[in-house]
Structures are given as C-alpha cells and as structure tokens.
Amino acid sequence: MLNDIVISDGEHIEDLGESVYLLVSKEHTFGTDALLLNDFAGVKSMDKAIDLGTGCGIIPFLWLRDKKAQGFRGAVEIQNNACEQFRKSKRLNNDETLNLFEGDLKDKELITQREYFDVVTMNPPYKAENTGIKNGDESAKIARHEITCNIDDITECAARILRFGGRMCICNRPERVLDSCFSMRKHGIEPKRIRFVQKNGESAPWLVLIDGRKGGANGVRIEKPLLMQTDGGKPSEEILNITEKYRKA
Numbered sequence: 001m002l003n004d005i006v007i008s009d010g011e012h013i014e015d016l017g018e019s020v021y022l023l024v025s026k027e028h029t030f031g032t033d034a035l036l037l038n039d040f041a042g043v044k045s046m047d048k049a050i051d052l053g054t055g056c057g058i059i060p061f062l063w064l065r066d067k068k069a070q071g072f073r074g075a076v077e078i079q080n081n082a083c084e085q086f087r088k089s090k091r092l093n094n095d096e097t098l099n100l101f102e103g104d105l106k107d108k109e110l111i112t113q114r115e116y117f118d119v120v121t122m123n124p125p126y127k128a129e130n131t132g133i134k135n136g137d138e139s140a141k142i143a144r145h146e147i148t149c150n151i152d153d154i155t156e157c158a159a160r161i162l163r164f165g166g167r168m169c170i171c172n173r174p175e176r177v178l179d180s181c182f183s184m185r186k187h188g189i190e191p192k193r194i195r196f197v198q199k200n201g202e203s204a205p206w207l208v209l210i211d212g213r214k215g216g217a218n219g220v221r222i223e224k225p226l227l228m229q230t231d232g233g234k235p236s237e238e239i240l241n242i243t244e245k246y247r248k249a
Contacts, residue, residue: 005088013092020065022058023089028082030058033171033207034123036197036226039242040209041121041169043068050074050161052105052122052154057086059121060098071118076101076111078148105149105157119167120158124151126173151176151183159187162214167192169212174205181210181220190216195223200231 007013011025024030038059043049047069051059054075063069075098077083083102090098103110151172158168168189172180174196181191189212196205205225227236235243 005091007088011085016061016065018065019093020061021089021092022056022061023085023092024056025085028056028079028085030056034058035242036207037121037123037169037171037209038062040171040195040211041119041167043119043121045069046071047118048072048074048116049119049121050076050111050117052076052120052157053078053124053149054086054100055079055082055123057089057098059123061089061093064093064095064098069119070097072099072113072116073097074099074101074111074117076103076105078102078104106153108160111157111161113161115161115163117161117163117166119169120162121169122154122158123171124154125149126176151179152186155180155183155187155189159189159214162189164215166214167211168214169210171207171209174208177208177210180208181212184210184212189214190218191220192216193221193223195226197226198228200227200229200233201225 007023008025011023014022014024016022043063045068048071049063049069051074054060054077057075060073060075063073075086077086077100080102083100086100101110154170155168162168168184170180177194184191191210191212193211195209197207197209198205226238228239230236
C-alpha cells in the first residue's frame, strides 16, 4: 500500500495501534486536546458521528481503530492540503468507511444529512478573529484563529445536522467558555456537561470540554477537573489511562 502513496516532505506516519495508521505533517497534526476531546465525547459503537474541522483526521481515525461510530463516520475539512492528507490516510488503511466532506461547514449544502447525527465533535479555532498574534503559516492561522468559521458558525452547523437529543462536544480555551455556551443555547443545544483541564490542582485551567444536547432541558453539570499531573509532577493516573488508550501501538 505504501508503494501507492507519495509521502511528502514533512509528512510521517503515526501508528495508532490495531493496524490503523495516520499521516501527519507539520501543518496538520494533533495534540493532547484532540485526544481529551475524543475521550470526553465517548462516541459509541453504532453512533452516527462527524468531526468538523478534522485537520489530519485524528478523531475519526481513532473511531476507526476503536470500532466506534459504525453507523456513520464523517469528517469535514476546508483546507485542501489537509483533505489530501486525510485521503492518503484512508488509502494507508484501505478504508471505505470514513466519509470526507471537503468544503466550508457554513455551506448548508455540503452535508446533506439533516437531523441525522448522534454526535458532532470539533476542536475549533481557539482565538477569536482579530485577537492575538497570528502565525505566518496559513494553515496554522486557520486552525488557531476564527478566520474561515467562528463558534457561532460551528454550533449552527451542528444544530442543523444533529438529531433531536444528539450531542455536540467541543473543547476550547477557558476564556471562551461563555462564548461557547451562549452560542450553543442560541442554536437550541443546551450545555449539559462542562469539564476543565488543569496542569495540576494549583494551576488555572488551560482547556475546557463542553458537551451540549440538542433540545436538552436546562441544567449543566460541572465535572471535577481533569488534572494532567499529580502533586509530585508525574502524569496523573487518568491522563495515563487516556494516553494509553490512544497509543496502543
């Protein structure tokens, strides 16, 4: 299979375990936040699920590896180079189950399935437009700043394609928690679970995980913080359990 795939400079293959491989590059790779989001979302085996702004596709390829979302596995990406990378990963795995939608999630005709999905995930751009220092690389700008879409565009898309009772799961920076929850509620997705991620018990959160339910009743549960480290500075047992799941190789 590798003989049929051109690996470009800067690209390399990540072994996710269970004979599933993912092509990553400097422009389109993944970090701890994506792994935590996938764990938090808890997609089930027969769910219909889709990952918006998928980048290299780490979340959908973990669904593939773990035999999750067998009802429908989807991914949306606007950047052509990321889509080409995603397609190479599909060929690496000889996969026919992952459905890639190349285009703008704001395009209402891009995803034809309406009120269909059980779970929508997204690791969105964290920085609002016109805030912070923009990286000179165009792919990094799009990934980190609300250039091609903002949180309102994301929740509007999720509301359109989720079934009643379906869930939208995102991660964001803690300073965007109100923006995220307000936008969810605006589009009929009620925040139901919020969990902050901290380096340790003494540090401020660096990430927030939010699970909203379409058509859900009012009432949100604030879960105990996820601590990355113990008081002694070692990785926490929970983080070790999560990373062990994602590094089965």
